[in-house]
Amino acid sequence: MSTLTIRNIDAEIKDKLRLAAATHGRSMEEEVRTILRSVLSQPAATKGLGSRLNARFAAIGGVDLPPPDRSSPPRAPDFGDAQ
Numbered sequence: 001m002s003t004l005t006i007r008n009i010d011a012e013i014k015d016k017l018r019l020a021a022a023t024h025g026r027s028m029e030e031e032v033r034t035i036l037r038s039v040l041s042q043p044a045a046t047k048g049l050g051s052r053l054n055a056r057f058a059a060i061g062g063v064d065l066p067p068p069d070r071s072s073p074p075r076a077p078d079f080g081d082a083q
Contacts, residue, residue: 009017021031045052 017028017031021028024031024034026034047055
């Protein structure tokens with residue numbers, strides 16, 4: 001087994017960890033190991049954000065919009081009178 005030292009943990013986080021460990025009847029070290037095991041054993045996202053959003057909202061349908069006309073060069077924004 002390896003040893004890992006974590007420094008500069010906020011006091012609030014440390015207090016929450018201490019309370020969670022006490023609630024579960026574990027040491028703070030064991031609580032951290034349990035949290036890390038739990039988080040890191042979940043499968044990583046295999047799709048990007050756009051794909052996940054599309055999958056979530058695909059059932060409600062969508063709107064097909066025509067692509068914007070790209071034949072003219074971009075123009076500078078008009079911010080009105082700068083006085």
